[in-house]
Amino acid sequence: MLTRRSDFLAANHGLRVARPGFVLLVRANGGQGKRYGITVTKKVGNAVVRNRMKRRFRELLRAALPLEGLPDHDHVLIGRDGGIERDFARMRDELGIALARAAEGKGDAPRGQRGRRR
RNA sequence: CCAGGGGGCCGGGCAGCCGCGUCGCUUAUGCGCCGAGGAAAGUCCGGGCUCCACGAAGCAAGGGUGGCGGGUAACCCCCGCCGGGCGGGUCUGCUUGCAGGCGAAGCCCAGGGAAAGUGCCACAGAGAGUAUACCGCCGAUGGCCCCGGAUCAGGUCCGGGGCACAGGCAAGGCUGAAAGGGUGCGGUAAGAGCGCACCGGGGCGUUGGUAACAAGGUCCGCAUGGCAAACCCCACCCGGAGCAAGACCGAAUAGGGGUGUCGCGCCGCAAGGCAGGCCGGCUUCGGCCGAGGCACCCGGGUUGGUUGCUUGAGCGCUGGGGCAACCCAGGGCCUAGAUGAAUGGCUGCCCCUGCGGCGCGGGUCCUUCACGGAUACCACCCGCAGGACAGAACCCGGCUUACAGGCCCCCUGGCACU
Numbered sequence: 001m002l003t004r005r006s007d008f009l010a011a012n013h014g015l016r017v018a019r020p021g022f023v024l025l026v027r028a029n030g031g032q033g034k035r036y037g038i039t040v041t042k043k044v045g046n047a048v049v050r051n052r053m054k055r056r057f058r059e060l061l062r063a064a065l066p067l068e069g070l071p072d073h074d075h076v077l078i079g080r081d082g083g084i085e086r087d088f089a090r091m092r093d094e095l096g097i098a099l100a101r102a103a104e105g106k107g108d109a110p111r112g113q114r115g116r117r118r
Numbered sequence: 119c120c121a122g123g124g125g126g127c128c129g130g131g132c133a134g135c136c137g138c139g140u141c142g143c144u145u146a147u148g149c150g151c152c153g154a155g156g157a158a159a160g161u162c163c164g165g166g167c168u169c170c171a172c173g174a175a176g177c178a179a180g181g182g183u184g185g186c187g188g189g190u191a192a193c194c195c196c197c198g199c200c201g202g203g204c205g206g207g208u209c210u211g212c213u214u215g216c217a218g219g220c221g222a223a224g225c226c227c228a229g230g231g232a233a234a235g236u237g238c239c240a241c242a243g244a245g246a247g248u249a250u251a252c253c254g255c256c257g258a259u260g261g262c263c264c265c266g267g268a269u270c271a272g273g274u275c276c277g278g279g280g281c282a283c284a285g286g287c288a289a290g291g292c293u294g295a296a297a298g299g300g301u302g303c304g305g306u307a308a309g310a311g312c313g314c315a316c317c318g319g320g321g322c323g324u325u326g327g328u329a330a331c332a333a334g335g336u337c338c339g340c341a342u343g344g345c346a347a348a349c350c351c352c353a354c355c356c357g358g359a360g361c362a363a364g365a366c367c368g369a370a371u372a373g374g375g376g377u378g379u380c381g382c383g384c385c386g387c388a389a390g391g392c393a394g395g396c397c398g399g400c401u402u403c404g405g406c407c408g409a410g411g412c413a414c415c416c417g418g419g420u421u422g423g424u425u426g427c428u429u430g431a432g433c434g435c436u437g438g439g440g441c442a443a444c445c446c447a448g449g450g451c452c453u454a455g456a457u458g459a460a461u462g463g464c465u466g467c468c469c470c471u472g473c474g475g476c477g478c479g480g481g482u483c484c485u486u487c488a489c490g491g492a493u494a495c496c497a498c499c500c501g502c503a504g505g506a507c508a509g510a511a512c513c514c515g516g517c518u519u520a521c522a523g524g525c526c527c528c529c530u531g532g533c534a535c536u
Binding site: 005038040 | 509
């Protein structure tokens with residue numbers, strides 16, 4: 001479990017895979033094992049909605065990380081609209097695909113450089 | 119049974135598998151216990167708790183409350199009662215569709231003071247608070263004109279008619295949320311509490327009630343409309359900030375505190391006094407400080423961890439008091455404590471609602487001796503979909519707001535039956 005703000009900021013510079021319902025960030029952490037963190041902003045909803053989304057994400061990661069997770073990487077899930085209504089099994093598949101893409105190195109460009117290139 | 123109205127409660131159940139958090143026991147792996155709400159919400163009131171501030175008295179300022187009595191730790195909360203408005207209906211009056219009185223259960227009321235003062239009352243309307251006079255009514259009295267009569271005539275007097283000049287009136291019309299008591303009869307030139315009856319209102323004392331207040335008596339024809347969630351007046355109450363409060367633990371640097379010493383606006387050898395500053399906004403009394411440098415000692419902002427942190431105005435049971443809110447006594451129970459923030463995911467059965475299907479059963483209809491057929495009805499079966507509002511963050515008491523669906527109780531009036 002990630003708790004430090006600096007870890008979350010660092011994850012922003014890793015690979016980024018967006019799916020309906022969530023965004024996955026993956027970054028090598030230098031031999032500290034598989035770790036994970038969850039970010040749900042106020043933009044998504046009130047406390048009830050946010051906490052529920054976090055619980056669902058935690059369940060997703062618990063099932064997926066041991067088998068499909070990237071060793072010695074930090075995994076961060078960012079909540080998006082639809083993260084509550086979307087079918088749980090479907091999101092589980094989508095997380096698997098996202099992890100597979102990340103393992104192949106096929107992520108989007110890290111944030112911060114996009115849109116400012118020119 | 120019909121009509122009207124009020125209140126309380128629940129808010130999915132059972133089981134399996136995989137997980138999460140605290141705690142306990144085991145230990146390098148597990149096991150066991152417990153684990154959201156009636157609103158955990160809005161953060162609107164009231165408290166507990168914690169720290170800070172606070173020398174005393176008075177004044178001022180600001181905020182809050184506002185019928186009476188009770189409950190409570192306290193309240194802008196709750197209960198009971200009172201008053202006003204609404205209310206099924208019922209009664210009275212007459213101009214017969216209007217006015218007024220009384221009024222079940224129940225609902226609503228920021229319900230002190232409007233003869234302390236200031237202010238406001240838009241639009242409409244003649245007139246909005248020292249009422250008003252547009253239309254209208256009258257024109258008795260006075261004036262002018264005409265006719266008749268009396269007198270010789272001017273003139274005067276008597277009778278009749280007209281004008282609407284002076285003047286009288288405020289009933290009716292109109293506007294409005296509101297038009298300066300209401301209805302009726304009498305009265306009058308027309309009218310008016312001008313007089314009377316009833317209703318309403320005010321003063322005084324009487325009786326009942328702890329009180330708010332009520333009842334009846336007597337006097338007064340009636341003099342003072344609304345707004346105080348406008349200023350204001352009256353009575354009572356009120357320090358500030360919040361668990362990111364606060365406490366503890368631990369290393370380095372700036373600043374902080376204490377002691378000693380040197381030194382210090384004016385007077386003085388000194389003690390001290392004065393000027394000056396501070397002590398919640400002001401006053402009086404009172405208290406404190408009264409430059410700074412150096413040395414030594416003490417202690418530690420931020421970040422992290424621990425604590426505060428769940429036994430409490432607690433929950434339910436029995437008995438008692440009280441119309442009730444609530445209180446008292448006895449014995450019993452322990453019921454979430456997270457901090458990137460635990461209480462989740464999947465499945466089966468049952469429950470409720472909706473849609474669809476098919477067969478059997480029942481009902482209804484068609485036809486018939488029968489067989490049979492139809493069905494937008496009911497129950498069963500199968501399938502699918504859905505099951506609200508919403509997530510503790512120091513803790514209580516309230517208020518307000520949100521909520522699929524369901525259950526229960528009570529009150530008033532009417533009808534029917536026993």
